[in-house]
């Protein structure tokens with residue numbers, strides 16, 4: 161009798177508890193691909209899952225920002241073959257429900273996702289449908305690991321469609337905020353101003369193309385008014401902090417857009433003046449997850465319009481998942497931007 165092949169994986173076994181375990185290597189069925197994971201980015205979602213939010217069911221192998229190479233392809237796979245470098249869109253949808261039939265696949269009523277409801281990328285291998293796999297030729301596998309978070313930015317830009325030469329203001333220069341800033345520039349915004357309390361992040365924001373990078377302080381509004389007397393065509397936040405969202409309309413130029421991009425607490429509320437929205441022709445936009453926008457994300461990476469190399473601050477093996485989640489819980493403190501889990505590391 162031969163023992164089943166096993167692989168190492170980081171598993172959330174109960175709320176707040178991550179363990180490294182040996183699991184069977186998954187077999188790709190018809191139309192499915194097995195990926196040998198190169199790197200999986202750690203994201204705020206992983207922290208929510210660790211605490212049992214987002215309907216998490218345990219045991220769960222988290223990790224949804226996955227890149228790797230095709231290890232095996234099941235029958236009927238057409239788009240990739242063994243050895244191809246790839247990245248994944250982790251979201252699976254039914255194609256039949258109200259949302260899917262309107263092309264809003266990320267709102268599928270029967271939504272499943274690798275690393276959220278299905279085994280994800282904090283493991284040596286993962287399996288998913290070929291339709292979720294995108295060839296990543298011309299990119300490093302580190303770059304390819306950003307397809308999902310950058311795909312979220314790409315969906316935001318697809319919603320926003322900034323007018324060429326727009327000015328933009330972004331609160332929050334964490335990994336997502338810095339991707340958002342670059343996505344705004346790649347989408348035609350001429351100058352993007354970033355605000356964040358952490359100096360290292362502001363330095364990085366300038367390096368990556370921010371026109372100004374400012375610390376929040378009591379006179380910030382005056383400082384912004386001095387720089388941009390008419391306000392910004394686009395104001396956005398990648399903080400999830402309700403008070404930041406509340407302050408955006410006042411900083412937005414007439415006819416401008418407010419983009420709510422961060423994940424605020426579910427029960428949080430803010431006060432807005434309907435009169436202000438009305439009299440200044442403002443638009444408030446939400447942007448949730450990604451929707452068929454991995455190709456745009458990959459194109460931004462290939463063209464060099466979005467640079468993700470400087471966002472990678474830590475690279476840990478599967479044993480480092482717990483440490484990585486702890487860094488996520490204290491943003492800015494550990495100097496962490498994007499932490500990549502690389503199963504190949506000891």
Ligand SMILES: [Zn+2]
Nearest residue numbers: 203205225309
């Ligand atoms: Zn994510």
Ligand SMILES: [Zn+2]
Nearest residue numbers: 254257260268
């Ligand atoms: Zn559906």
